[in-house]
Amino acid sequence: MTNVLIGVDLGGTSTKLAFIDENGHFLNKWEIETDKRDSGKYILLNIVNSISEKVKELKIEREQLIGIGIGVPGPVNFETGLVYQCVNLGWGETQVKEILEKETGIPVVVDNDANVAAIGEMWKGAGKGTKNMICVTLGTGIGGGVIMDGNIVHGVKGAGGEIGHIVSVMNDGFTCNCGKKGCLETVASASGISRLAIEAVRKTKRDSKLKEWYEKRNQLTAKDVFDALHEGDQLAEEIVENVTKYLGVALANIGSLLNPEKIVIGGGVSAAGNALLAPLNHYFNQYTFSTVRISTMLVLATLGNDAGVIGGAYLAKTYGDHIRKIKHNSYIKELT
Amino acid sequence: MTNVLIGVDLGGTSTKLAFIDENGHFLNKWEIETDKRDSGKYILLNIVNSISEKVKELKIEREQLIGIGIGVPGPVNFETGLVYQCVNLGWGETQVKEILEKETGIPVVVDNDANVAAIGEMWKGAGKGTKNMICVTLGTGIGGGVIMDGNIVHGVKGAGGEIGHIVSVMNDGFTCNCGKKGCLETVASASGISRLAIEAVRKTKRDSKLKEWYEKRNQLTAKDVFDALHEGDQLAEEIVENVTKYLGVALANIGSLLNPEKIVIGGGVSAAGNALLAPLNHYFNQYTFSTVRISTMLVLATLGNDAGVIGGAYLAKTYGDHIRKIKHNSYIKELT
Incomplete structure (x- = not known):
């Protein structure tokens, strides 16, 4: 049985x-x-x-x-x-x-x-085999889970893993739902990427796929940004650079603090795959401590x-x- | 026996x-x-x-x-x-x-x-009674220790706790000994504060105790900055604001990630006591997640x-x- x-x-x-x-x-x-x-x-x-x-x-x-x-x-x-x-x-x-x-x-x-x-990704997904890992879920918002020695770090009042509320824009950041300014969630979640994209098309005078789509639909999603990037759109490339720079420095700092074996990137935005992971690795390597660079791996979630x-x-x-x-x-x- | x-x-x-x-x-x-x-x-x-x-x-x-x-x-x-x-x-x-x-x-x-x-501060010092704490040592450099559930987080290659190499200056940061730019150590260690002070007196046209001292001795220490602050020096106040802003956002982000019971501040610079802790608390509260604000405490180390x-x-x-x-x-x- x-x-x-x-x-x-x-x-x-x-x-x-x-x-x-x-x-x-x-x-x-x-x-x-x-x-x-x-x-x-x-x-x-x-x-x-x-x-x-x-x-x-x-x-x-x-x-x-x-x-x-x-x-x-x-x-x-x-x-x-x-x-x-x-x-x-x-x-x-x-x-x-x-x-x-x-x-x-x-x-x-x-x-x-x-x-x-x-903990699911640790058991059967991208974190299989490790007991020290971070999981970042890039969805409408940004969620996070910190696993040390096989256990979830809950924190003294249950706020452990609030990766979305790490401040990565020090000055002039957007206001977050949590009341603070410049939280990672405001620039690297699906809704954050959408906002950065809309801001960018409004500001730019250059031609751009994204601008066309925005004028047609009056909306832009995170998926639109990666689709436009796939079609070689310059503006989309700049947006993705910005997003991965903010996300990269936040993950780099987590790396310098905890030197986990893996940082697993999941959630809807991670469907962008290598178009997200490649620039993210670039900024992670630029900002994290040398030992972390060669020992902490960024990987995509596998369990969806x-x-x-x-x-x-x-x-x-x-x-x-x-x-x-x-x-x-x-x-x-x-x-x- | x-x-x-x-x-x-x-x-x-x-x-x-x-x-x-x-x-x-x-x-x-x-x-x-x-x-x-x-x-x-x-x-x-x-x-x-x-x-x-x-x-x-x-x-x-x-x-x-x-x-x-x-x-x-x-x-x-x-x-x-x-x-x-x-x-x-x-x-x-x-x-x-x-x-x-x-x-x-x-x-x-x-x-x-x-x-x-x-681990010493956890056993007999400012962290007594807690098993989830971070210790930051502000000396010539910046060291750190992360303790979760009573155990030191070493990381996969021993780089756990490298708090000094958290990047807190995203653009135009000083180059750190580790090779990166903008590390916390370059702005909030004793040598970092000294460097910020020297840069500030060189730039300013205003009168200042610090400027007088620098012209006399051709050197400024972190202690000089806090001494001048104690005497009401405006420039020293601005420097301490800067230092505690950078340190505050780094600790705030650690708070949002781990929500530890305590963050213990030690090392030579912590001798400044409340002159350091008060502005640090201000920026910590500004940048950290709301739940962390009311549950994670910043305290001074007690074991020296x-x-x-x-x-x-x-x-x-x-x-x-x-x-x-x-x-x-x-x-x-x-x-x-």
Whole structure:
């Protein structure tokens, strides 16, 4: 009988769920809508019901279920499984661990979604084989996960890994959603790149693919920038240089501080592949400490949208191991 | 019979040594000259002889000696105790652990001096009670130690904690000893502050204490800058603003990445006390993530020059505990 780990990746639009075995192989993978009505009060119940239906459908025995690992889009107290807030879901303080454990009767581990994606990449993705790595997720915003010695660095108040809020524009930076100015997120996330592109086409007098597209659609995405770059557009090249310079110095400084084995770049923007990685490596090498240059590697994430559910499964597994060890120890104690 | 831990802080001019008990109390503390002649070949032998004399003098029994913990001014392979290089000592690759263990017959732990100072501050200084902290040493250069979950983060090639080489001046920065431009060390170390001060007095047309002093002595130290600030000198205030802005953004970014409980500021420059800490806190708060602002504290180091020997003793102690545990386990194995 296979043990089953349940990974859940709770997002603002949809929630990804998966049953995964202890070797990290998918047994089943599905997706449900995230119902945000009434301050998100149906979200957890929908997850519980969906898991329960799938358990019945697949004829999984209760004893097979090891635990649930869930990533949520907000700050979390990892010890207690309390979610402080998820603006995207309409949640205030929510006892995610307590509620899910009560409803399912199995152990639940809760962490921030960027941390869970990082641990997923460590287990089965680009970070496989290392225990010291950073994961940066370049999506609408920028998330980050710091893994040292195989453990997520949560920080004293759960703000570990807030890579998007590293300041990389010292003067005259854009204002960030967090209230500060010049955060990495304002220039190197999908929305940051879009903003830099729009600013650039408005300023330039030169001809440019990007300018044409902007005049036609009145919008520019990060993907547009990399598409234009692919077509040899000069302005797009300058924007990508800017983006990778800001991102490069931030990652270089993380390198000088922690000298991790790998820095894994994921999220939608990382789909640009080598068009992003090549200039990024250039600036990383320029700004990081010499020893780091030859020992810390920048790599692209490999799990894509599966990183969250795989990471969730890993958390359920290690937590399950931990619980079993405690049980085993008390068993030994009872014997002696 | 008290167990004795030996802490050694190997510096470019002098070497500090101490016998310390397992509660962190000094039994004896002394200093010897660091003899750098002939590529530093006498350094380790002098340390061994000095320890051996002191053991005789204090009538310490061999069984009391738990181990030696030594900090060296260069990059170290912590696992093997191999020192890659110490430019200040004239050393190339040196088997510090192997040599010292062979000569003394007791276990030796070797680490970079900034890491050892950090662990000292964690055990008995400003970081007492926390297991997640950063230590920044503002001396002639800038050293750093990152402690996560009670362990020093060494990084994949020993470059963890190279805080001095975080880039905080993106454009037109000074060239650093490491070959890069704009490193924190070029603007916030004692020599960096001195350089900023000299540049400022050369540029300004205003009257200033600092300018007077510079014209008299043809030199300005970091201490001069804080002395002038104390006397209300406007130019000194501007220099300190600049220094703490660069240092503040670097520490703020470390905060957003790791959200440690404390960031401990040590080294000669930290003697400026609140004149440094107050503006530093201002910029730290301006640039760091909101949650970090209310949970990560900037504090001054409290151990001064003793941090190195105390940290060395701690390394000897934890390593000793580790060895004893292994011995104890094999003892149990023999019994069963």
